[in-house]
Structures are given as structure tokens and as C-alpha cells.
Amino acid sequence: MNDNPRARAWLRLAAVYFAVGVIFGVLMGATGDHSLLPLHAHINLLGWVSMALFGLVSAAYPSISVGRLANAQFWMHNVGVPMMLGALMLKLRGVEAAEPVLGVASMVVGLGVLLFAWLVFTRIGAESRSVQPPGGRVAA
Ligand code: HEM
């Protein structure tokens, strides 16, 4: 692994979402009020799990985390996810006006994930072909 600043940013963000997601989980368990279940699930899955994986993939394959497309993917996820979770919380609390924001934010997150898939397909193989000798990766 390496000290890729983008990997570090993803992992720190992931840890924050993990802490918040688990606090919601404990609160749901303690109060018996499971009405915020989708919020808890998506804080943990789009926040902690997805961001930790983005961080680990960025550490293993730094080429996936540089350039304009990688920046766009970073910001789409980091603007889309909190917007989506905020709107989801309002909707679960009965604020119907949050619905269109939830829709737009979901699309931003979805497009960011498609961009990540594109980066995986276009960058990961290309990295090993262009900078590494035959036979595998060079240890950093
Ligand atoms: C201290 C840690 C946690 C506690 C106390 C906790 C508690 C809960 C509770 C009370 C529910 C509602 C169950 C129900 O109404 O059926 C729930 C659902 C859920 N939790 Fe957690 N949780 C914790 C951590 C996590 C983590 C780390 C993840 C993901 C990485 C996670 C993912 C989910 C998911 C996906 C659901 C929805 C499951 C379904 O659709 O039935 N939870 N959790």
C-alpha cells in the first residue's frame, strides 16, 4: 500500500460515516424505533462500506484516484451522498418536499458510481500495462 492522499481522504470520510451509522444503529436498537432503518443502512453502505472500498482501491491502484474524472467521481459521491441522506432523513420524517432533492441526489450518486466503474475498467489494467514489467506489480 502507499500514502495516497485521496485514499487517506476516502478512509477518513469512511470512518466518520461509520461512526455516525453505528450511532444510528445503537439508537435504533436502544429506542426500538426502527423508522430510520433505511437511513442507518445507507449511511453505513454508501458512507462507510463504499468509501472504505474507494479508499482501499485508491491505495492499491493510485492511477484510479488522479485526474479530472477521478476528482469528478470523488465530488459526485461526496456531494451526492450527504444530500441524499439529508433528504432521506427529512422524507422519513414526513417532509414530502424532500422527495425531488432525494431523486436528484440519488442520480448524482448513481452517476458517480457509473464513473467509478468506468475508472476501474479504463485505469486498472492500463496502469499495470504501462508502468510495470511483465510478471506483475513492482513493490512500492
Ligand atoms: C453497533 C453497530 C450496529 C447496530 C447496533 C445496528 C443496529 C441495527 C438495527 C436495530 C437495525 C434494524 C433492524 C430491523 O428493523 O429489522 C439495523 C438494520 C440494518 N443495519 Fe445495522 N447496526 C449496526 C451496524 C451496522 C453496520 C456496520 C452496517 C453495514 C456495514 C449495518 C447495516 C444494516 C443494514 C443494511 C440494515 C437493514 C437490514 C434490513 O434491510 O433488514 N449495520 N441495524
Ligand code: HEM
Ligand atoms: C444511489 C444509490 C442508492 C439508492 C438510490 C438506493 C435506494 C434504495 C431504496 C429506494 C431502497 C428501498 C428502501 C425501502 O424499502 O424503504 C433501498 C434499500 C436498500 N439498499 Fe439501497 N440505494 C442505493 C445504494 C445502495 C448501496 C450502494 C447499497 C449497498 C452497498 C445499498 C443497500 C441497500 C439495502 C441493504 C437495502 C435494504 C435496507 C433498507 O430498506 O434500507 N443501497 N435502497
